[in-house]
Amino acid sequence: xxxxxxVDDDQSIRFVxxxxxxxxxxAVRSFGSPRExxxxxADGDTPQVLVSDIRMPGGSGIDLLAEVKQKHPGxxxxxxxxxxxxxxAVSAFQGGAFEYLPKPFDITTAVELIxxxxxxxxxxxxxxxxxxxxxxxxxxxGAMQDVFRAIGRLSQSNVTVLITGESGxxxxxxxxxxxxxxxxxxxxxxxxxxxxxxxxIPKDLLESELFxxxxxxxxxxxxTRRGRFEQADGGTLFLDEIGDMPxxxxxxxxxxxxxxxxxxxxxxxxxxxxxxxVAATHQNLEERVRLGSFREDLYHRLNVIRLRLPPLRExxxxxxxxxxxxxxxxxxxxxxxxxxxxxxxMSALTAFDFPGNVRQLENLCHWLTVMAPAQVVQVQDxxxxxxxxxxxxxxxxxxxGVATVPSGExxxxxxxxxxxxxxxxxxxxxxxxxxASEMAWVADLQREARRRLQAGEPAVWDALTALFEGCLIxxxxxxxxxxxxxxxxxxxxxxxxxxxxxxxxxxKV
Numbered sequence: 001x002x003x004x005x006x007v008d009d010d011q012s013i014r015f016v017x018x019x020x021x022x023x024x025x026x027a028v029r030s031f032g033s034p035r036e037x038x039x040x041x042a043d044g045d046t047p048q049v050l051v052s053d054i055r056m057p058g059g060s061g062i063d064l065l066a067e068v069k070q071k072h073p074g075x076x077x078x079x080x081x082x083x084x085x086x087x088x089a090v091s092a093f094q095g096g097a098f099e100y101l102p103k104p105f106d107i108t109t110a111v112e113l114i115x116x117x118x119x120x121x122x123x124x125x126x127x128x129x130x131x132x133x134x135x136x137x138x139x140x141x142g143a144m145q146d147v148f149r150a151i152g153r154l155s156q157s158n159v160t161v162l163i164t165g166e167s168g169x170x171x172x173x174x175x176x177x178x179x180x181x182x183x184x185x186x187x188x189x190x191x192x193x194x195x196x197x198x199x200x201i202p203k204d205l206l207e208s209e210l211f212x213x214x215x216x217x218x219x220x221x222x223x224t225r226r227g228r229f230e231q232a233d234g235g236t237l238f239l240d241e242i243g244d245m246p247x248x249x250x251x252x253x254x255x256x257x258x259x260x261x262x263x264x265x266x267x268x269x270x271x272x273x274x275x276x277x278v279a280a281t282h283q284n285l286e287e288r289v290r291l292g293s294f295r296e297d298l299y300h301r302l303n304v305i306r307l308r309l310p311p312l313r314e315x316x317x318x319x320x321x322x323x324x325x326x327x328x329x330x331x332x333x334x335x336x337x338x339x340x341x342x343x344x345x346m347s348a349l350t351a352f353d354f355p356g357n358v359r360q361l362e363n364l365c366h367w368l369t370v371m372a373p374a375q376v377v378q379v380q381d382x383x384x385x386x387x388x389x390x391x392x393x394x395x396x397x398x399x400x401g402v403a404t405v406p407s408g409e410x411x412x413x414x415x416x417x418x419x420x421x422x423x424x425x426x427x428x429x430x431x432x433x434x435x436a437s438e439m440a441w442v443a444d445l446q447r448e449a450r451r452r453l454q455a456g457e458p459a460v461w462d463a464l465t466a467l468f469e470g471c472l473i474x475x476x477x478x479x480x481x482x483x484x485x486x487x488x489x490x491x492x493x494x495x496x497x498x499x500x501x502x503x504x505x506x507x508k509v
Contacts, residue, residue, distance in 0.1 A: 003027035004114060005047035007037055007064070008080075009056040013103075017051065020107050021114065033058025038067065046072060049098075049117040054081035069096045076117035080105065096337050099376065106503055112484075112495045120340065137173050138322055141315035143308075147174065150307055155181040160257070162242075162302045163280040165309030168357035171280040172240060174307060178278055179236035191235025196228050199244035207249055208265050217266025229262055229273055236276045242302065243283035243294060254298045277302070312354040312361065319350045322358060326365035339369055344379040344493040352386050379492065470505045473498065477509050 004026050006017050014030040021028045029047070031037050035058050037050070050068060054061040065077050076098035098117050101110060139145065151174070154161065161178060163171045176193055184191040201209050208217075212227030228237055239245075245253065256262045257277065261270040279302050288294035312319065323341060331338035341349070354360050364383065372381045379387070445464070452460045476487035488498040502509055 001027070001118075002046060002048040003029045004118070005029050005031060005037065005040075005050045007031045007034060007050070007052040007056070007061070009033060009053065009058065013053070016107060017110065020111050024111055024115070026114075026118075032056075034061065034064035035059060037064060041068070041071065046075065048121050049076045049078065049114055051078045051080065051101075051114060054079055065097060074121070076121050078113060078117060080110075097375075098340075106499070109496065109499050109503070112499050116343070116494070116496060137170065137177060138325055139315060139318045140321065141310070141318050143310040143315055144318065147307055147309065150305075151177050151181060154178060154305065156183060158183065158276045160276070160302055160304045161278045162285075162304070162306045163278065163309065164285075164306060165280075165282065166311045166357055167282050168359035169309040169311060170358050171282075171309060172238060174309065175236070175238040175278045175280065179238075179276075182236070182276070184235050184276055192232055193236050193238065194228050194232035195238040195240060197240040199241035203246045203249075206246065207252070210249070211252070211262050211264055212267075213265035214267045217264070221266070224264075227264065229256065229275055230271065232275045234274055236278055239277060239279045241281055241283075242279040243281035243285055243288055247293065247295070250295045250298050254295060254301060257298075257301045312357045316350050319354075319361065320346055322361055323349060323365055326362045327369060329362075330366040330369035334369060336369065337375065339372055339375060339377050341377045342379070342494045342497075343488065344497065345377045345382055347489065347492050348379050348382055348386060378494075378497075466505055469501055470507055473501060473505070473507060474509065482509070 004021055006014050006021075006028060007030075008014050008017075009032055011032075014032075018028045018030055029040075031040070033056055034052070037052075052061040052064055061079055061081070065079065068075060068077060073096070077096070078099050078101055079097045080101040080103055098120065099113055101113060137144070137148070139148070161175075163174050165171055172195060175195070179185045179193045185193070196209060198206060208221075208225065208227065210227050210229060212225050212230055213221050215221060215224045239253075252262070256273050260273050262273055263270055285294055285299050285303070289296045289299050320341075323346070327340070328338045349361075349364075356363075364386070367383065368377050368381065374381070449460065449464060452463070457463070472491060473487070476491050477484070480486040480490065484498055485495050488495045491498070501507075
């Protein structure tokens with residue numbers, strides 16, 4: 001790993017930071033001015049993380065930040081200064097600084113911040129999308145690797161493919177990749193890729209959309225129109241949501257796939273079909289065949305090769321990579337600096353089930369790019385639906401204005417548990433105990449809040465919040481045997497936040 005570079009005209013600051021970082025097994029290189037840093041970079045050296053003061057006799061840290069970001073946009077830069085004013089902070093973040101560290105700083109806080117910047121740098125180096133790149137698909141999960149391998153094996157084939165998966169999993173992306181890497185795409189004749197959502201077009205218009213129509217075929221048909229099959233000649237036709245296709249049109253589609261030709265609406269001359277069909281659905285086609293709403297012969301004709309796309313909740317290890325890519329993409333589209341996710345925010349996203357799958361994650365990242373107040377997205381910046389448990393049971397009214405919400409593990413959906421004595425399941429017993437325990441401490445909190453409020457104590461909010469946060473932190477550190485990083489992960493907050501809270505609350509840990 002490359003060294004951490006520290007730039008400060010104050011030798012004592014350089015010495016203290018260098019000693020602290022060396023104790024944490026980091027390599028360190030110190031500089032007294034920005035000019036020395038630029039000379040080192042001109043010689044081909046680069047750091048893992050750059051930590052720079054703002055005001056130095058040899059130049060400005062903000063100017064150094066601008067030059068470094070121009071040459072190395074992915075390099076994390078931490079700006080530190082004794083002048084903790086708004087202009088300095090705004091200039092640092094607008095220039096793309098990773099974080100702003102006001103002096104005097106707690107050395108533990110500084111080291112934790114540098115460690116987080118190192119983690120960010122390593123992640124970027126291992127797989128973050130570089131500016132200007134738009135990969136077709138991303139995924140390290142085993143299920144996605146299977147999809148990639150299947151696309152590779154089908155690269156020289158024209159076989160019909162059926163893609164299944166929930167809405168938002170990226171079925172059209174797979175269809176486009178199949179086309180691009182096939183003899184009809186970039187690897188061959190470069191035929192067109194034409195997509196149509198059969199569920200989004202009214203039944204009366206769908207036949208004309210697919211097969212075209214002759215002039216005068218029906219009221220309003222004032223000119224001959226080519227359908228999607230003709231438009232896709234020599235290329236690939238993607239039929240999305242094929243499970244919603246009307247039954248009578250399924251017969252016409254089957255005839256095209258079987259005979260390789262079709263007729264326009266109102267036409268009498270057969271038209272040769274030179275099209276590869278890729279179909280997709282989020283529905284269970286086997287069930288629809290059983291119910292008689294989908295033709296069994298068409299199902300077998302489409303189901304030559306099937307690719308199943310996993311929902312995002314089955315490939316949670318891909319969420320950090322996808323989130324970084326989507327944040328970078330949104331930043332490029334809006335012409336702004338890409339936002340970064342704190343450890344706590346990333347943990348919250350990874351724990352969320354994403355019912356809308358990858359599409360929902362992409363929309364969320366675009367929302368964060370526009371709405372998150374700071375360059376580093378914290379847990380509290382995430383929308384409410386991400387922070388609220390997606391599997392929470394609905395509230396049950398017990399009277400006017402009164403509702404009870406099941407809580408604890410017993411409220412989580414899951415498979416049946418093993419039977420417990422007395423006929424109750426162990427899950428139900430555990431859930432009831434958890435709910436009872438939660439209600440007990442909530443009742444204690446209410447009584448304590450009422451006592452303090454009725455006694456007229458000042459700053460009740462601050463006092464109880466400090467007690468609550470202190471209890472959480474000390475308990476987490478006790479559970480992790482003093483390991484701060486592990487405690488922060490368990491609490492769902494960043495390591496830097498944990499250290500800051502310990503200092504603010506003056507906890508003895």
